[in-house]
Amino acid sequence: MSEEKRYRPNVAAIILSAKYPEKVEFFIASRNDVAGAWQFPQGGIDEGESPREALFRELKEEIGTDEIEIIAEYPGWVSYDFPKMIAKKMYPYDGQKQKYFLVRLKPGAKINLKTKEPEFIEYKFVPYHKIFRYITYFKRPIYKKVLEYFRKEGYI
Known part of the structure; x- marks a missing residue:
């Protein structure tokens, strides 16, 4: 009998610039701990915290602003397994279970990557x-699935 996998509850933000909907451009960022690993901002959901609360907290912690408008929410949770090189660092989790939000930066929002951590x-x-020229390999299938949903729904 195989052991059930453990997935860390997580929230992810697909951020569109303040120029949306006139211009559709996506925010991606390069991690400081893995060379060349680009991704959307994301982070764990704390005990007792809703995904929306986690979204605003994580954006403030990771990009220095929570000045966003939520456009849409992916209707379900998506999960992925960590590659071996990351799995040890993320123990006891085998991967992440994520709730995705499509958001727009508010006009005048200032991104600041020099946050506390x-x-x-x-x-x-x-x-x-151009997104998939940058995004790290193991996140591509999830990103394609979620972005395709938002495209089919007419948001992007």
């Missing part, structure tokens, strides 16, 4: 067709 060293806004 920086996770990213660089960020950029890219059009949809």
